[in-house]
Amino acid sequence: MIRAFAPLVVAALLGGCATNALVLLPSEDGGQGAVAVLDGKGGETVVSQPNSRTSLRGRPTTAAYKVKPAEQALLDGLPPKSARFTLYFKEGTTDLTPESQPRLEELLAEVRNRPGAEAQVTGYTDTLGSDDDNDRLSQRRAEEVVEVLAAQGIDTGLLTAVGRGERSLLVKTGDGVREPANRRVEVIVR
Amino acid sequence: MKREWIAALCALACASYSASAAEIGRVKRSTGIATIERGKAKVPTAPGTQLQTGDVLVTGKDGQIALTFIDDTRFAVGPNSRVALSQFAYDRTRQTGSFLTDVNRGSVAVVSGQIAKSGRDAMKVRTPTALLGVRGTRFIVEAGK
DSSP: OHHHHHHHHHHHHHHTTOOOEEEEEOOTTSOOOOEEEEOSSSOEEEEOOSSEEEEOSSSOEEEEOOOOHHHHHHHHTSOOOOEEEEEEBOTTSSOBOGGGHHHHHHHHHHHHHSTTOOEEEEEOOOSSSOHHHHHHHHHHHHHHHHHHHHHTTOOGGGEEEEEOTTSSOSSOOOTTOOOGGGSEEEEEEO | OHHHHHHHHHHHHHHHHHHHTOOOEEEEEEESSEEEEETTEEEEOOTTOEEOTTOEEEEOTTOEEEEEETTSOEEEEOSSOEEEEEEEEEETTTTEEEEEEEEEEEEEEEEOOHHHHHSTTSEEEEOSSOEEEEOSOEEEEEEOO
16 A cells, blocks of 8 residues: 555655646636536536635645746746727728728737737628628628738738628628628737 | 549548648747647647647747637646647637647646637546646646656
8 A cells, every 4th residue: 555655755756846736817807717627427626716726636625826936937928818900891892991090000010019920800791782792792801901911011821811791790780771880800810 | 423422522531631630729939849749740839830639739848838729718838748739629600619638747827718618618628637627717737747
């Protein structure tokens, strides 16, 4: 029995920081999250105390905890949260509204400032006109934004353009309704 | 008829191939000794490198890799680590999926994304001693030897 435990003890002594643990932090928006330790038989221990450390060897036990410098360095190494931009277009066109021009500049700056940036570009329309026309128009709007980014020297291999037509209206309307808020391109920069 | 069958089979094979090689995320930054093991190949961890299901992230002393996934999950892999992206599936339109990461050794800081929100324990992290169900948060997992 003692012999069986010996390697574990040695590993713990030699390993120093070689531990098996979960460190739970407050979520970025300050809200509370949770991680469940699953026992594989349908049972679980839910850890929801922020700034806590839970041992993952044997029965999970949780205690209040302050992160060590190495852990803080790891947290600081996380990529920044994705940024979202919405650009609006003039009716039936791929021309940006004047109000959206400064937003486009902000988008360009964001893409330039992120190492290994990628942008997911999705176009939408309002419900005026046929579904087919709107699918095409939304695709052209998305491609227009991708072209502007490409013209600024941003690698288009890192961009995707998708048109979703009148699906996912920002402002819910019936069919055949002019709605400036729905004539848009949404860009997620990661 | 036979030819159509062959064409259908080829299409299926192609579809499943492209699905398995599909991009699931990207490297954003890497420092020190850091590589991606993809089957027998070793892929360098330059910013912008695309990640695939099955990739294993390996770091040495002082190594660190920062990555983002297409569901907005973010990882920072710490030094002396071995982390496998064992399973990853994500439907961008419905924003649902499943994600299993194996932290075989070392440490990973995680900010969970859409997959963790899409279903109970849709995102799991496995260590040599435990299986975790992520319920949407920021945390660090450390796995000793």
